[in-house]
Amino acid sequence: MNDHSIDVIIVNYNSTDYAMRCIDSIYLSARSFKFKIIVVDNGSEDSPGCLKQNFPDIDLVRNTTNMGFSKAVNQALRRSRGKYVVLINPDAFIHNGLLNKVFDYLNKHPDVGVVAPRIIERDGSIQGSARRFPSLWTSVFGRKSPITRLFPNNPITKKEFPCFSVKGPEPISVDWVSGACLVARRKAVDQVGGFDERFFLYWEDADLCRRIKDAGWKVIYFPEAEVYHYTGTSSDTAPLASIFHFHISSYLLLKKYATGAMRYMMSLALVALGVRCVVAMTLNRFQHYISARR
Numbered sequence: 001m002n003d004h005s006i007d008v009i010i011v012n013y014n015s016t017d018y019a020m021r022c023i024d025s026i027y028l029s030a031r032s033f034k035f036k037i038i039v040v041d042n043g044s045e046d047s048p049g050c051l052k053q054n055f056p057d058i059d060l061v062r063n064t065t066n067m068g069f070s071k072a073v074n075q076a077l078r079r080s081r082g083k084y085v086v087l088i089n090p091d092a093f094i095h096n097g098l099l100n101k102v103f104d105y106l107n108k109h110p111d112v113g114v115v116a117p118r119i120i121e122r123d124g125s126i127q128g129s130a131r132r133f134p135s136l137w138t139s140v141f142g143r144k145s146p147i148t149r150l151f152p153n154n155p156i157t158k159k160e161f162p163c164f165s166v167k168g169p170e171p172i173s174v175d176w177v178s179g180a181c182l183v184a185r186r187k188a189v190d191q192v193g194g195f196d197e198r199f200f201l202y203w204e205d206a207d208l209c210r211r212i213k214d215a216g217w218k219v220i221y222f223p224e225a226e227v228y229h230y231t232g233t234s235s236d237t238a239p240l241a242s243i244f245h246f247h248i249s250s251y252l253l254l255k256k257y258a259t260g261a262m263r264y265m266m267s268l269a270l271v272a273l274g275v276r277c278v279v280a281m282t283l284n285r286f287q288h289y290i291s292a293r294r
Contacts, residue, residue, distance in 0.1 A: 006035040006103070007082035007186075011072040012090045013042045014237040016051060018230065019090035023055050029094045033103075035086075038079055040072040068200035069179075077194050082186060089180045091233035092119070098225040102183045105171065105222060113188030113217025114209055116177035117225035118163065127229060129178035130163035130221035133210060134203075134253060162221065169224035177219060179205030181227040188217045196256075201245040203253045210257065239284050247277040 012019045037058040041048040043065045052060045102115050119127040192211040209219045
């Protein structure tokens with residue numbers, strides 16, 4: 001590949017220690033080609049300047065406030081020129097050989113706009129990172145819903161998360177993949193105008209994949225490649241704000257793609273999501289209280 005044909009984008013928010021390990025893993029995995037790392041820091045308070053000190057070749061953008069994930073990625077996209085864009089969370093770590101496998105696949109399949117690896121949680125389980133596009137079923141059979149926790153092998157959850165049914169290394173076409181780690185063809189991202197900045201945090205990856213698929217590209221889950229992800233490192237620093245933005249973004253996504261009778265149910269959806277948000281915040285504070293007592 002030509003110089004700087006690959007741009008790696010990391011959005012950091014109070015996860016600087018993890019970001020150091022993430023960048024280390026990129027340098028170890030990407031020895032066979034040229035690349036550029038762009039880190040956009042969203043007003044972190046954990047000495048993000050040390051990223052540039054330890055990795056002088058990176059392009060570090062320091063925002064004074066938290067502008068949100070989508071705006072930060074678009075900032076980086078405006079500074080990048082690569083043929084491919086690797087989007088990775090600061091708390092994710094690349095395996096040796098991952099990028100070679102993914103880029104080889106993209107070069108052989110010009111109709112593919114996005115490829116994402118299998119994501120492994122810190123406990124060794126597979127993250128539900130490749131999914132069907134969200135529907136009303138998602139709220140009942142989502143990744144963290146009570147039904148999914150109690151009955152993880154129920155057929156509806158399996159349908160919502162095709163990644164759980166993949167046994168071998170063969171790639172499969174899916175509706176959308178997690179932005180914790182994905183590789184996108186720059187042409188496809190530019191065609192749809194990048195990320196929708198109305199999504200401050202969460203669901204922006206689902207929206208991007210939906211628009212890329214609607215533009216005629218394929219979105220592929222590629223289990224042969226793997227990434228480790230310490231989920232929630234940034235969101236855990238501001239849990240209530242994270243819960244709030246999760247539910248706001250859920251509503252924005254439903255409203256943006258609502259058709260037919262669903263368009264007339266948005267008020268009901270807003271109320272339901274509001275109640276769910278309050279319950280989630282209450283449970284979070286209760287769990288925090290119990291942990292503090294212990």
